[in-house]
Amino acid sequence: MPQPVHDFYQAMADRVGRTLAARDAEHQIVVQVGSATCEHAAGSQAVADELVRHIRASGRKDILLHRTGCTGRCSREPILGVRLPGRLPVKYERVNRDLVHRIFTEHIQGGIPVAQHVLDHEAGPLPERELLFCEGSRCHGSGPGLRERFAAMLAARGVSRGSVRIGAASCFGACGLASGGPATYVLARPEKVLYRVTGEEDLTAILDGHLIGGQVVERLRAQEEPIALAFMERYGDVAFFNRQSRVALRNAGVVDPESLDEYVDMDGFKALADVLERRDPDWVIGELAKARLRGRGGGGYSTAAKWTLARRQADATRFIICNGDEGDPGAFMDRSMLESDPFNIVEGMIIGGFAIGAQKGFFYIRAEYPLAIRRIQQALDTCRAHGLLGRNIMDSGWDFDLEIRLGAGAFVCGEETALIRSIEGERGQPRVRPPYPTDRGLWGHPTVINNVETFANISAILRYSGDWYARLGTEKSGGTKVFALAGKVRHTGLVEVPLGTPLARVVNDIGGGVTGGRQLKAIQTGGPAGGFIPASMQNMEVDFEPLQKAGSIMGSGGMIVLSEDDCMVDIAKFYIAFSQDESCGKCTPCREGTTRLLEILERITQGKGELSDLDKLERLARLCQRTSLCGLGRAAPNPVLSSLKHFRGEFLAHIVDRHCPAKKCVALIHYEINPEKCVGCTICARNCPVACIAGARKEAHVIDQAACVKCGNCFDVCKFAAVDRV
Amino acid sequence: MTACPHCPTDNWPELERGYRAMLPEDVLAFIDAHRGEPHSESLLIATLHMVQDHLGHLGPGHLEAVAQLMQIPLAKVTGVATFYHYFRLQPRGRYLINVCLGTACYVKGAEKVAQKLMDELGIHFGETSKDGIFSLESTRCVGTCGLAPVVMIGEEVHGPLTPGQVPALLESYLARAAEEMAKV
Ligand SMILES: Cc1cc2nc3c(=O)[nH]c(=O)nc-3n(C[C@H](O)[C@H](O)[C@H](O)COP(=O)(O)O)c2cc1C
Ligand code: FES
Numbered sequence: 001m002p003q004p005v006h007d008f009y010q011a012m013a014d015r016v017g018r019t020l021a022a023r024d025a026e027h028q029i030v031v032q033v034g035s036a037t038c039e040h041a042a043g044s045q046a047v048a049d050e051l052v053r054h055i056r057a058s059g060r061k062d063i064l065l066h067r068t069g070c071t072g073r074c075s076r077e078p079i080l081g082v083r084l085p086g087r088l089p090v091k092y093e094r095v096n097r098d099l100v101h102r103i104f105t106e107h108i109q110g111g112i113p114v115a116q117h118v119l120d121h122e123a124g125p126l127p128e129r130e131l132l133f134c135e136g137s138r139c140h141g142s143g144p145g146l147r148e149r150f151a152a153m154l155a156a157r158g159v160s161r162g163s164v165r166i167g168a169a170s171c172f173g174a175c176g177l178a179s180g181g182p183a184t185y186v187l188a189r190p191e192k193v194l195y196r197v198t199g200e201e202d203l204t205a206i207l208d209g210h211l212i213g214g215q216v217v218e219r220l221r222a223q224e225e226p227i228a229l230a231f232m233e234r235y236g237d238v239a240f241f242n243r244q245s246r247v248a249l250r251n252a253g254v255v256d257p258e259s260l261d262e263y264v265d266m267d268g269f270k271a272l273a274d275v276l277e278r279r280d281p282d283w284v285i286g287e288l289a290k291a292r293l294r295g296r297g298g299g300g301y302s303t304a305a306k307w308t309l310a311r312r313q314a315d316a317t318r319f320i321i322c323n324g325d326e327g328d329p330g331a332f333m334d335r336s337m338l339e340s341d342p343f344n345i346v347e348g349m350i351i352g353g354f355a356i357g358a359q360k361g362f363f364y365i366r367a368e369y370p371l372a373i374r375r376i377q378q379a380l381d382t383c384r385a386h387g388l389l390g391r392n393i394m395d396s397g398w399d400f401d402l403e404i405r406l407g408a409g410a411f412v413c414g415e416e417t418a419l420i421r422s423i424e425g426e427r428g429q430p431r432v433r434p435p436y437p438t439d440r441g442l443w444g445h446p447t448v449i450n451n452v453e454t455f456a457n458i459s460a461i462l463r464y465s466g467d468w469y470a471r472l473g474t475e476k477s478g479g480t481k482v483f484a485l486a487g488k489v490r491h492t493g494l495v496e497v498p499l500g501t502p503l504a505r506v507v508n509d510i511g512g513g514v515t516g517g518r519q520l521k522a523i524q525t526g527g528p529a530g531g532f533i534p535a536s537m538q539n540m541e542v543d544f545e546p547l548q549k550a551g552s553i554m555g556s557g558g559m560i561v562l563s564e565d566d567c568m569v570d571i572a573k574f575y576i577a578f579s580q581d582e583s584c585g586k587c588t589p590c591r592e593g594t595t596r597l598l599e600i601l602e603r604i605t606q607g608k609g610e611l612s613d614l615d616k617l618e619r620l621a622r623l624c625q626r627t628s629l630c631g632l633g634r635a636a637p638n639p640v641l642s643s644l645k646h647f648r649g650e651f652l653a654h655i656v657d658r659h660c661p662a663k664k665c666v667a668l669i670h671y672e673i674n675p676e677k678c679v680g681c682t683i684c685a686r687n688c689p690v691a692c693i694a695g696a697r698k699e700a701h702v703i704d705q706a707a708c709v710k711c712g713n714c715f716d717v718c719k720f721a722a723v724d725r726v
Numbered sequence: 727m728t729a730c731p732h733c734p735t736d737n738w739p740e741l742e743r744g745y746r747a748m749l750p751e752d753v754l755a756f757i758d759a760h761r762g763e764p765h766s767e768s769l770l771i772a773t774l775h776m777v778q779d780h781l782g783h784l785g786p787g788h789l790e791a792v793a794q795l796m797q798i799p800l801a802k803v804t805g806v807a808t809f810y811h812y813f814r815l816q817p818r819g820r821y822l823i824n825v826c827l828g829t830a831c832y833v834k835g836a837e838k839v840a841q842k843l844m845d846e847l848g849i850h851f852g853e854t855s856k857d858g859i860f861s862l863e864s865t866r867c868v869g870t871c872g873l874a875p876v877v878m879i880g881e882e883v884h885g886p887l888t889p890g891q892v893p894a895l896l897e898s899y900l901a902r903a904a905e906e907m908a909k910v
Contacts, residue, residue, distance in 0.1 A: 038872055409810050409812030486871035486872055
């Protein structure tokens with residue numbers, strides 16, 4: 001029987017294999033620089049240019065400059081990776097042009113890494129090899145015990161700990177893929193060998209055979225090829241990364257986002273080939289159901305159920321839409337996925353189109369993301385040129401196409417009915433549901449809308465099975481979730497963890513805790529539609545239901561860490577101001593409700609609040625929740641209700657004591673100069689915009705409280721901590 | 727003379743010439759390429775994006791030209807252009823400065839950066855500096871929260887910024903503007 005799709009895929013995979021093998025044979029050394037909005041902002045373009053100059057000047061032909069997407073390690077960008085043959089890959093942080101020069105001469109030419117600039121490297125020499133033990137954080141395996149045993153064995157044998165590093169990775173996602181029974185997986189770098197270990201004898205074999213003998217212990221080699229292996233192989237030594245479980249972000253920072261070949265090399269389009277070969281949409285939807293995949297856009301609706309609803313419609317004209325509006329101010333995972341692994345999102349959408357029987361799909365991307373738009377457009381053009389999109393996809397006889405539509409800066413357009421209006425070229429105002437878009441959506445036809453991250457998971461689920469994906473998560477929700485960690489946290493960036501992971505693990509273990517030695521106050525999830533999880537509840541599991549029970553929501557994955565310096569009334573006001581500004585104005589409860597809520601909060605932060613305001617806030621918030629037309633108005637009061645629930649004392653302090661405990665609300669603070677500490681350096685007076693600080697040189701200065709505008713400049717510039725904020 | 731049956735008005739050819747003169751070539755090509763297609767009116771937002779990319783803003787004449795050439799009521803075109811924050815109805819400076827006032831930037835002190843920009847430029851949000859070099863706007867999250875607080879100038883993102891770094895940043899753009907103008 002002819003197998004056109006299989007043949008198509010095989011021919012493509014073979015061609016890619018040959019091309020990349022030829023490239024690798026030519027280039028022994030790979031230097032990697034990120035290329036995404038955040039990397040560019042940090043200066044990665046200048047770094048790349050400088051590298052090109054150095055490579056050219058050196059005349060060497062064996063160095064490949066590899067442009068990848070972004071790994072999501074924002075606070076350390078630009079990141080530059082160096083891979084020398086047979087050596088552990090080294091990543092450098094906060095690279096600038098001068099550092100490029102050092103790295104090039106000392107490391108690339110000289111073979112000795114510049115240790116003090118290595119990403120997250122504490123001190124001391126860099127190890128030559130590394131063994132990463134999975135911690136079995138989900139399966140509660142014996143990894144940690146075996147890891148300690150192994151370290152002890154190393155010490156007993158006198159193997160220098162400096163040259164071999166024993167590390168831990170949370171989970172490779174290898175469990176139960178092939179070989180049965182529980183086991184611990186150990187990744188040996190730089191050999192890129194994954195071992196499957198069940199007991200101490202295995203450890204001895206690895207120690208003797210692999211570390212001392214220098215031979216791969218074939219007997220223990222794992223049959224599994226877990227999903228994030230390529231990622232771990234490059235980034236496994238960095239704690240920020242090895243404590244994550246990357247599924248949706250598996251290729252971010254690994255592949256060149258503009259290269260179809262590299263995506264195919266990561267098993268790209270294998271899932272699509274499988275789908276088109278089976279020609280069985282029910283199989284696709286069945287796997288998603290087994291995976292317990294829930295929409296990552298915020299609502300957490302079952303993706304299998306949504307696709308089934310559209311599929312069952314009598315109307316055969318159907319559409320599929322990728323929601324890339326990412327409106328939550330403080331979230332950037334969708335942008336990163338679109339920029340760093342665009343082909344994966346495209347593949348997810350094509351599979352979705354096939355499963356629901358659509359002829360056409362749309363990417364709706366916000367105009368504020370120009371690079372994401374360019375990358376997706378480039379991916380679509382490439383796919384079309386290679387028979388992966390358009391007519392007769394992969395020689396299957398099935399036609400499907402995708403097109404990009406741009407948002408134009410309206411938060412409400414993330415809401416599905418408003419988004420549809422916007423694609424139709426109208427003002428993006430939502431309408432009443434039902435009918436749901438799966439009944440009547442774009443131009444009245446059945447339409448499925450899913451979030452970017454939802455699509456990012458599709459190919460992985462079909463490659464590794466729904467059961468595998470479900471096992472990663474919790475009873476109710478399978479898989480992982482990507483969070484955009486920002487705010488007062490040491491390591492800002494993208495964190496992908498299995499659902500059910502404790503919040504504290506994300507913020508403290510991966511995020512490195514609160515900045516500046518301050519105390520954690522709360523964690524905000526869900527953006528303007530979400531709420532606050534107080535520090536006392538930081539051990540709760542991240543999943544849709546627990547977060548909702550705590551008065552917040554999962555949302556799309558924004559996670560803002562707040563410290564004791566943040567005023568909860570002020571932050572609640574910030575979110576209401578956002579919702580008020582973004583309310584489309586169609587329904588009264590939302591339009592007027594958010595305006596009045598904002599007025600009351602404004603009053604409280606001005607020190608003009610009354611006790612009765614708290615009841616008013618609560619009543620109005622509930623009214624707005626219950627009677628608004630769309631999710632914007634219904635969720636807008638959440639930050640207010642949740643801050644009232646967990647931080648009522650702070651509201652009372654503003655109202656009763658006229659005091660802002662976080663010293664944030666300008667109307668409730670003032671600045672004083674401590675004459676004991678002031679040395680009369682005059683820097684405050686020189687920086688005061690209203691010239692309200694008096695005092696002669698070398699004499700204590702005084703602030704004229706009546707004229708002071710409380711800008712805080714004096715507080716910021718004083719080098720002697722003589723200015724007090726009270 | 728009998729009117730052309732496909733033309734909206736008797737003097738359409740003459741009007742059309744006027745409208746076409748208002749818009750850049752590739753916008754015209756885009757509109758022409760999709761005329762008569764099913765749901766071609768859905769490309770209104772895409773068209774407005776193109777016009778703004780070229781001309782920096784959407785003036786009344788541009789809106790009317792788009793309305794006429796796409797055969798969409800002007801009321802609707804104006805309605806769409808005013809609904810979306812991204813569309814600007816006023817001309818703007820050479821460089822558009824977008825201060826991010828999203829959550830991550832807000833908690834990291836974006837307001838102070840914004841204040842410094844206003845002080846340095848002597849303008850408020852929505853205004854353009856006298857020399858026509860800078861326009862100041864605010865935005866809600868440009869998706870680089872990890873670098874908060876950030877400011878976007880044109881398509882370039884800068885962060886994390888302190889108020890103290892603002893003058894040098896503006897200087898670098900002034901220098902660039904001078905360079906670009908010297909070339910012309
Ligand atoms: C005001 C509002 C804004 C929204 N913004 C987004 C967004 O930016 N991105 C997104 O994927 N979903 C957003 N949603 C949710 C969408 O309406 C929709 O539920 C989601 O895209 C469905 O995809 P999923 O099932 O994959 O989660 C928003 C909803 C509301 C009410
Ligand atoms: S909040 Fe400013 S970039 Fe996201």
